[in-house]
Amino acid sequence: MLRSIIAGFLIVLCILGGLVGYRAYEFLSVPPQTPGETKTVFIEPGQSFDATAAMLVAEGVLRDAEGFKLLAKVTEKSSRVKAGEFEVSTGWTPMRLLDYLTTAKGVQHKLSAPEGRTMRQIAKAAEEAGLCSAQAFLRAASDPELLKKYNIPAENAEGFLFPNTYLFTRKRADDGTYVVEAMLKEFWKQADAVWPGDKPAGKALLAFVTMASIVEKETGVDAERPRVAGVFANRVAKGMLLQTDPTIIYGLGEKYTGNITRAHLEDPANPYNTYTRPGLPPGPICSPGLKSMQAVANPEVHEFYYFVANGAGEHIFSKTLDEHNNAVNKFQRKKSKEKKE
Secondary structure, eight states: OHHHHHHHHHHHHHHHHHHHHHHHHHHHHOOSSSSOOEEEEEEOTTOOHHHHHHHHHHTTSOSOHHHHHHHHHHTTOTTOOOOEEEEEETTSOHHHHHHHHHHOOOOOEEEEEOTTOOHHHHHHHHHHTTSSOHHHHHHHHTOHHHHHHTTOOSSSOTTTSOOEEEEEOOOSSOOOHHHHHHHHHHHHHHHTTTOSSOOOOHHHHHHHHHHHHHHHHHOSOGGGHHHHHHHHHHHHHTTOOOOOHHHHHHHHGGGOOSOOOHHHHHOTTOTTOTTTSOSOOSSOSSOOOHHHHHHHHSOOOOOOOEEEEOSSSSEEEESSHHHHHHHHHHHHHHHHHHHHO
């Protein structure tokens, strides 16, 4: 009798063991779907592994949260799962999924912000890159606390969003703070190449970046930037109006249609009209690059007060108004001749 009971018990144990073994085999080797479907999942910073497992089940890339947690515990990987955005597949086994979430960098989104772009243009680029909405970017760029944190002496970050190509791990929430913050950090990182020692602050910093933004918009030739900066330095020192078109264009905003009219030049209501208002405009008109900032920090010393485009991408510099007018007339005649031909 005892032997039959023991034999029966052993048979039950074998059956249970077989079931457990089969269940384990099925869990480890059979994905939720075949063929799989790509899914995008987000793991937030500080998110618990339990919450991650539950989220993966909800997204359909995992069938058994408890089994996944046990697998992570046995392999000692539960603490190695990274935060970020990940593209995973419902055709992956739990082991492959766990390996990926503990080793992959996640999806990186590229933001290209070339020199000379305005804050609104960068906001649009951030939206197109899928990082955040343009509105969220602009809110962050005008956040008083964030501006204070990075010593930005203005009501927004215009001019201080350093031009570069950035790679970001996207956030689930529509928040532009992490994008703006990265660009402000880059500004101060690059500032070491402009000011190796003490750096300007307050009004002096704002004036510097404003001037650098004007230089950025006035020429695309790096070799000319110190000379252009020298022209504006000379005009400021002599109390002359800056008379620079890019500031008018910035002040016009969406009203600018591609042509500057005499009415635009004479408009006293445009706060960025450097043809009617002395000194610098209220703030930067774009994000200047490193070359423009270095040019303003070390402008070329010369006696030029004027410059005009030569039609070939560079400029003709003049010391007197008569010289400048002759250069302008020469360029206009050349342009008129080219049109006729």
